[in-house]
Amino acid sequence: MMADRGINLVRDLLDAQLLDGDERRLGRVDDVLLEIRDGRPPRVAAMEVGAATLARRINPTLGRWVRRAAIRWLPVSLRPVRLPLTTLRAVGVDLEIDVDEATKRRLLRVEAWLRRRVVRPLPGGKENEA
Numbered sequence: 001m002m003a004d005r006g007i008n009l010v011r012d013l014l015d016a017q018l019l020d021g022d023e024r025r026l027g028r029v030d031d032v033l034l035e036i037r038d039g040r041p042p043r044v045a046a047m048e049v050g051a052a053t054l055a056r057r058i059n060p061t062l063g064r065w066v067r068r069a070a071i072r073w074l075p076v077s078l079r080p081v082r083l084p085l086t087t088l089r090a091v092g093v094d095l096e097i098d099v100d101e102a103t104k105r106r107l108l109r110v111e112a113w114l115r116r117r118v119v120r121p122l123p124g125g126k127e128n129e130a
Helices: 009-013 051-058 060-073 101-107 109-119
Strands: 017-019 025-028 031-037 040-049 081-083 088-091 095-097
Touching (some): 031 051, 081 101
Parallel strands (some): 017 095
16 A cells, blocks of 8 residues: 555654544654664654654653653653554545554543543533543
């Protein structure tokens, strides 16, 4: 599928919206990890998703600050999720990925925590859940 046309890392992957088979948004690609190989071109090892990864990409100092703040104050891990390219089903405006339920939970763990701890306690918060 993708081997036919190739992938432009910046245009097709970086910051692209990730969707599961039900078109649920699972985050955006925050970084692309390359494997450096002797005498051969680099190859994409994985896509990485996570707030700390995005902060690090913007500024390394910001990335360290976000990581430390999350460790200190958030009861949920901000550890990035790495997705191999084999999870890609379709590349377009959004990226359709095929991941199991455990990976979906890891991708949505901060969102789920915010929903439980911040949104639900607000007036009307329980009514706004999908």
